[in-house]
Amino acid sequence: MWSFFARDPVKDFAYEILPDTQEKSGIWTLHRGKRKTSGEPVSVFVYEVAQGTEQQTQLAKAAFKRMKTLRHPNILAYVDGLETEKSLYLVTEQVTPLAVHLKAQAEKGGAGELEISWGLHQIVKAVSFLVNDCHLLHNNLGVWAVFVDRAGEWKLGALDHVAPEQGDPSGIALPTPKAVYPDMEKYDPPEMSNSSGEKWAGEVWRLGCLIWEVFNGPLPRTSSLRSLGKIPKALVPHYCELVGANPRARPNPARFLQNCRAPGGFLSNSFVESNLFLEEIQIKEPAEKQQFFQDLSDNLDSFPEDFCKHKVLPQLLTAFEFGNAGAVVLTPLFKVGKFLSAEEYQQKIIPVIVKMFSSTDRAMRIRLLQQMEQFIQYLNEAAVNSQIFPHVVHGFTDTNPAIREQTVKSMLLLAPKLNETNLNQELMRHFARLQARDEQGPIRCNTTVCLGKIASYLNAGTRQRVLISAFSRATKDPFPASRSAGVLGFAATHNYYSITEIAARILPTLCAITVDPDKSVRDQAFKAIKSFLSKLETVSEDPTKLADIEKDVASCAQPAGASSGWAGWAVTGMSSLTSKLIRNAPGTEGGAAAEASGPTTTTTGATDAAPAPAPAPGRLIKLVSLEDVAIGIKAELSKKKREERRKELEAKRAERKAAKGPLKLGARKLD
Numbered sequence: 001m002w003s004f005f006a007r008d009p010v011k012d013f014a015y016e017i018l019p020d021t022q023e024k025s026g027i028w029t030l031h032r033g034k035r036k037t038s039g040e041p042v043s044v045f046v047y048e049v050a051q052g053t054e055q056q057t058q059l060a061k062a063a064f065k066r067m068k069t070l071r072h073p074n075i076l077a078y079v080d081g082l083e084t085e086k087s088l089y090l091v092t093e094q095v096t097p098l099a100v101h102l103k104a105q106a107e108k109g110g111a112g113e114l115e116i117s118w119g120l121h122q123i124v125k126a127v128s129f130l131v132n133d134c135h136l137l138h139n140n141l142g143v144w145a146v147f148v149d150r151a152g153e154w155k156l157g158a159l160d161h162v163a164p165e166q167g168d169p170s171g172i173a174l175p176t177p178k179a180v181y182p183d184m185e186k187y188d189p190p191e192m193s194n195s196s197g198e199k200w201a202g203e204v205w206r207l208g209c210l211i212w213e214v215f216n217g218p219l220p221r222t223s224s225l226r227s228l229g230k231i232p233k234a235l236v237p238h239y240c241e242l243v244g245a246n247p248r249a250r251p252n253p254a255r256f257l258q259n260c261r262a263p264g265g266f267l268s269n270s271f272v273e274s275n276l277f278l279e280e281i282q283i284k285e286p287a288e289k290q291q292f293f294q295d296l297s298d299n300l301d302s303f304p305e306d307f308c309k310h311k312v313l314p315q316l317l318t319a320f321e322f323g324n325a326g327a328v329v330l331t332p333l334f335k336v337g338k339f340l341s342a343e344e345y346q347q348k349i350i351p352v353i354v355k356m357f358s359s360t361d362r363a364m365r366i367r368l369l370q371q372m373e374q375f376i377q378y379l380n381e382a383a384v385n386s387q388i389f390p391h392v393v394h395g396f397t398d399t400n401p402a403i404r405e406q407t408v409k410s411m412l413l414l415a416p417k418l419n420e421t422n423l424n425q426e427l428m429r430h431f432a433r434l435q436a437r438d439e440q441g442p443i444r445c446n447t448t449v450c451l452g453k454i455a456s457y458l459n460a461g462t463r464q465r466v467l468i469s470a471f472s473r474a475t476k477d478p479f480p481a482s483r484s485a486g487v488l489g490f491a492a493t494h495n496y497y498s499i500t501e502i503a504a505r506i507l508p509t510l511c512a513i514t515v516d517p518d519k520s521v522r523d524q525a526f527k528a529i530k531s532f533l534s535k536l537e538t539v540s541e542d543p544t545k546l547a548d549i550e551k552d553v554a555s556c557a558q559p560a561g562a563s564s565g566w567a568g569w570a571v572t573g574m575s576s577l578t579s580k581l582i583r584n585a586p587g588t589e590g591g592a593a594a595e596a597s598g599p600t601t602t603t604t605g606a607t608d609a610a611p612a613p614a615p616a617p618g619r620l621i622k623l624v625s626l627e628d629v630a631i632g633i634k635a636e637l638s639k640k641k642r643e644e645r646r647k648e649l650e651a652k653r654a655e656r657k658a659a660k661g662p663l664k665l666g667a668r669k670l671d
Helices: 054-069 098-107 113-133 182-187 201-216 222-226 236-242 253-260 270-279 286-302 305-322 326-337 342-348 350-356 362-370 381-397 401-417 420-437 441-453 460-474 480-492 499-515 519-541 543-549 564-569 591-596 626-660
Strands: 015-025 028-035 041-048 078-083 087-093 095-097 146-149 154-156
Touching (some): 054 078, 113 146, 113 154, 113 270, 201 222, 201 253, 236 253, 286 305, 305 342, 362 401, 381 420, 420 460, 441 480, 480 499
Antiparallel strands (some): 015 028, 028 041, 095 146
């Protein structure tokens, strides 16, 4: 029983102080710490009673009390505390002293004006809150009183000297900063002796000192405030008001903030505006949120990285989770994702992406498919097969052609991560239906192209069962680009066919389209025929080369991730199917020769396309975009309308002539 009362309270403290992590912060020592149960990072301010004076102990206890009672977004947040006979422990959110932060930023090239503008905005708001709402004076404002959290947010701390503006009702007056630290006298305003001016006059004077030190470093003496140094021009007139000799002319902190927020002011910029919007995002209208997230993508490139990771990202995730923001959050979300480590990405963004795929919002689904290249590397195979692919395949049967198009394209990235059943059975079933029955020619064409590209991931049995049938079907498609895709599909996957299959099945199919109406299709067919014939001739001349030529026919499917960056099949862009070039396949023969033979063959989808160079083995066509085809179709329709109109006019002229009867000799026709 007695051991219970004799127990050391520090041992039962819920927080652990990390060794060798301390910074001096006034009378306190700042340590990094963590919560023992969850490992959540915190900062711990420690004051040792034995090492301080009576005055310092009085200040430490006053700060301990103030930290518990003051709550404001721009004031250092109290988390927990412990007071013993020997020590005081103040646990706050994880922060770094501003001086340390600015030094670290200077080593990286210096803190940007955007970051400083928002930081000063926060500190001025905190001072305004104390002065105007709480009727308190900080009495200790300076670089040492400002701390920076992980998101780059500036927080006002060092509440040791905070006191009511009319004095403490108890009659106990706290010692002034210069009474504890003699070198603090240089931060006192010149009128301290007679205490003239408004109640906030001393506070805003020290605010001016803080601004001077943020841009110029430690203040050597009071007279140095007259030298502007590196203070930005937009801030100079307002700074001069803060450190003016007349205390009655110094603005209230709220007025100073208002002046600096005027158009062209130092605190009037996209970064401050974005922060202010995020602080009030819960009360904004849906239309305002949509517009904000659309504009945010353009601004993120100029925003500090820590701000993007620790402030913008949580808001984006919250907006999706609870705010019904929809697809508009995806672009800024993936931009911010670039700042995250692989572990952070897996922890914060992947669960959201997995949930997004189950959304019925078409805009969300198509945006996810369009931007899949940005997050596919973070998706593990289990999540792809069990949580993502079952939702993605619904896009194959969607009534919207754009979604079907993007779904086909997404298979280029998903195929390496699909399991045996999803890839060789489920996906092939959808591909067969699209290729045979989809009413959009470009989608049928793209399905054929994608099949050629993912052929290396199929198992040998599926390749033998599917490839020749699919490419043969494509060569009979009414859409010229699909017929080209069928020919080039044969050429790109040439190493997966036996000599017997080439002679008995492939060459007869290719020979049939040497009389195709479209010249580009004929040219490609002749080129492919020559390539396959050369294989037959090689084996005929030297039968010992048969095994080498057919070595890939029964090869196992390429394991997921075995081809780093898709090797020669690199995906060069995901914004449009027209940007998708299909180069030589991994593991195919003749890839290097094909690379040297010329540029990748493309098809335009128009029936009167210019002749394209014939493909070398290992080559496929560029995927066709619905937009490109729409342009071609529109031009064709316009041409037909003009032709019909011309015939209609000719018919009317003929009718008028017939109605007049035969012209008599000597009569003159009038137009």
